[in-house]
Amino acid sequence: MNVLKVPGRTIAVFVLPCLLLYVCLVFVPILVSFYTGLLSWDGIASAKFIGLDNFKNMFYHDPVFWPSVRRTLVYAVASMLEIPLCLLMAILLNRYVRRANSLVSIYFTPVILSVVIIGQLWKTIYNPTSMGGMLNGVLISLGLPSWAHNWLTEPNIAMFCLYFVSLWQYFGYHLLIQFTGIQNLPSEIYEAAKIDGADGFKADRYITLPLIVPIFKISVVLAFIGSLQAFDLVMVMTGGGPAHATDVISTHMYNSSFLSMKYGYGSAIATFLVIVCLIFTVIINLIFSRIEKKVG
Amino acid sequence: MSKVKKGFVYLLFAIPVITQLYPLLWLFLYSLKTNEEILGGSFFALPKVWKWHNYIEAYKQGSYLKYLSNSVLVTVVTMVCVIILSSMVAYAISRFRWRYGNVILLIFMMGLMIPMQATLLPLMIIFKNIHILNTHLSLILPYVAFSTPIAVFILSGFMKGLPHEIEESAFVDGASVYRIFRSIIMPISIPPMMTVCILTFITIWNEYILAATFISAEKLKTLPFGVYTFVSQYSVNYGDIGAFLILGALPVILIYFILSERITKGMVAGAVKG
Numbered sequence: 001m002n003v004l005k006v007p008g009r010t011i012a013v014f015v016l017p018c019l020l021l022y023v024c025l026v027f028v029p030i031l032v033s034f035y036t037g038l039l040s041w042d043g044i045a046s047a048k049f050i051g052l053d054n055f056k057n058m059f060y061h062d063p064v065f066w067p068s069v070r071r072t073l074v075y076a077v078a079s080m081l082e083i084p085l086c087l088l089m090a091i092l093l094n095r096y097v098r099r100a101n102s103l104v105s106i107y108f109t110p111v112i113l114s115v116v117i118i119g120q121l122w123k124t125i126y127n128p129t130s131m132g133g134m135l136n137g138v139l140i141s142l143g144l145p146s147w148a149h150n151w152l153t154e155p156n157i158a159m160f161c162l163y164f165v166s167l168w169q170y171f172g173y174h175l176l177i178q179f180t181g182i183q184n185l186p187s188e189i190y191e192a193a194k195i196d197g198a199d200g201f202k203a204d205r206y207i208t209l210p211l212i213v214p215i216f217k218i219s220v221v222l223a224f225i226g227s228l229q230a231f232d233l234v235m236v237m238t239g240g241g242p243a244h245a246t247d248v249i250s251t252h253m254y255n256s257s258f259l260s261m262k263y264g265y266g267s268a269i270a271t272f273l274v275i276v277c278l279i280f281t282v283i284i285n286l287i288f289s290r291i292e293k294k295v296g
Numbered sequence: 297m298s299k300v301k302k303g304f305v306y307l308l309f310a311i312p313v314i315t316q317l318y319p320l321l322w323l324f325l326y327s328l329k330t331n332e333e334i335l336g337g338s339f340f341a342l343p344k345v346w347k348w349h350n351y352i353e354a355y356k357q358g359s360y361l362k363y364l365s366n367s368v369l370v371t372v373v374t375m376v377c378v379i380i381l382s383s384m385v386a387y388a389i390s391r392f393r394w395r396y397g398n399v400i401l402l403i404f405m406m407g408l409m410i411p412m413q414a415t416l417l418p419l420m421i422i423f424k425n426i427h428i429l430n431t432h433l434s435l436i437l438p439y440v441a442f443s444t445p446i447a448v449f450i451l452s453g454f455m456k457g458l459p460h461e462i463e464e465s466a467f468v469d470g471a472s473v474y475r476i477f478r479s480i481i482m483p484i485s486i487p488p489m490m491t492v493c494i495l496t497f498i499t500i501w502n503e504y505i506l507a508a509t510f511i512s513a514e515k516l517k518t519l520p521f522g523v524y525t526f527v528s529q530y531s532v533n534y535g536d537i538g539a540f541l542i543l544g545a546l547p548v549i550l551i552y553f554i555l556s557e558r559i560t561k562g563m564v565a566g567a568v569k570g
Contacts, residue, residue: 004463005393006473014388014477015400018381018444025441026407029418036418043421089308096305103309105556107316112552112559114502116520117545120527121323124538132334132534134322172316173563180564218567229411232505236524250413257417258509270414281409 036267043263054268068247071159076227078163083174083219090178091204104179107172119236122165126151152238155245162234162246174219181215210295217288228277249273327538334534350535357530360543362515363522370432370518371500374439378496379489382444386451387477407445416509434510439500446566447492454488494562519544
């Protein structure tokens with residue numbers, strides 16, 4: 001229980017500076033955005049209130065919107081695919097490698113780099129052969145020249161190239177989370193299980209997996225919500241092109257607001273994004289509280 | 297364990313080392329090559345002559361030091377503000393006896409779910425109206441605001457666990473709340489503050505979109521944005537571009553090299569608690 005009884009003024013001194021800054025720069029903009037979403041406004045001429053027309057346009061008349069939503073969802077699902085692999089590797093690392101920490105630190109390196117560096121690096125790797133791209137170089141030297149592509153400019157493969165970069169960058173993050181989670185499991189359980197004859201993979205199946213569920217959930221939430229918000233990597237690598245083939249919700253929002261100067265419409269998309277993020281956070285938490293109940 | 301199994305396990309661990317590090321190494325080699333070598337397509341070859349000149353050229357053509365010092369300034373100011381402001385709130389939430397502590401915590405927690413990019417446009421409009429667009433302040437303010445939720449969460453979690461006797465005895469001795477906060481609570485909370493610092497540092501140092509939207513003056517650009525402009529505008533020599541990318545990655549790589557254990561621990565703590 002909290003003990004310090006202090007006058008209201010003191011509380012205000014402690015709380016208000018941070019709270020005001022936070023509310024003014026996080027909450028107020030979101031509310032402003034909800035409101036601007038109801039306007040027809042190019043940022044210069046005076047705004048006109050048009051109610052839900054922006055949302056109607058978005059849902060029914062915008063050919064870019066639904067594909068970008070679909071790509072965002074695929075992005076989110078794809079980003080979770082590597083987590084089971086990370087869990088498996090974390091289990092094996094714990095069992096077979098004595099100084100696993102340094103290995104995990106190596107895997108983690110791409111996580112700390114800026115998307116600008118990562119994006120440009122992979123752009124260079126994906127470059128067409130005429131510009132010395134590494135991937136095509138590898139394919140050609142493997143005797144597979146027909147597999148060489150203009151990776152980022154061919155509409156039907158560009159998006160997959162982006163998914164892959166994301167998977168690559170965050171592989172180490174998920175591995176690290178799972179690895180730390182396993183290390184923090186109490187060793188007494190394993191010792192007790194060993195006496196009862198559960199060892200090796202049996203112990204993994206019946207002890208590690210159920211106990212690791214909360215940690216697994218953290219990875220899933222990070223990957224899923226992170227990819228719903230996927231933005232800067234796409235901006236750096238393709239900007240949503242070629243011909244909107246790599247547009248996700250966020251880039252569509254950005255391009256509508258800042259390139260087409262449709263402030264109202266861009267805000268409507270931003271509103272949609274915020275709501276989608278909130279809904280999925282709730283859904284994932286519900287799913288996992290079910291799973292945890294079942295396992296526990 | 298049989299030899300085959302052992303070999304398989306080591307292979308399993310070796311593959312990610314290659315996939316995670318080779319692209320970076322490749323970029324490093326790329327940065328030391330001539331245009332002919334790069335276009336020649338021998339992707340694994342070492343440069344014939346290690347062309348360190350690319351680095352000199354990249355350094356001369358772009359304003360690396362300017363970008364670097366801007367990034368240092370913005371990141372350090374943000375970190376200091378986040379630590380001071382959020383530990384004050386965390387202290388009030390976790391130690392004061394008042395009714396709205398949990399409500400305040402909840403308000404901050406909601407911020408964890410709000411995507412930063414949804415505030416881009418409204419922030420730009422607001423900043424334009426108060427005339428701070430295209431200043432470092434227009435970056436620092438939202439950076440601080442978006443870093444506080446996780447900081448408040450980590451710090452208040454830590455402070456809740458501190459024994460109450462600490463404050464009681466100081467209180468009896470006549471110390472004010474401010475004094476207790478400054479001389480007792482702040483020093484004890486250094487470990488979680490380090491976690492907050494690491495999380496803030498990695499996010500803010502690497503932030504690109506806000507910087508690219510709110511800043512247009514060359515002399516105010518932070519490192520990621522600076523690197524981006526250099527790479528997209530300069531096209532004479534591929535090696536120079538590679539060199540500038542390496543220069544851009546260098547500060548954070550060096551820091552990671554020195555503090556890798558701390559950083560990985562901090563990032564896990566941030567993920568697990570968030």
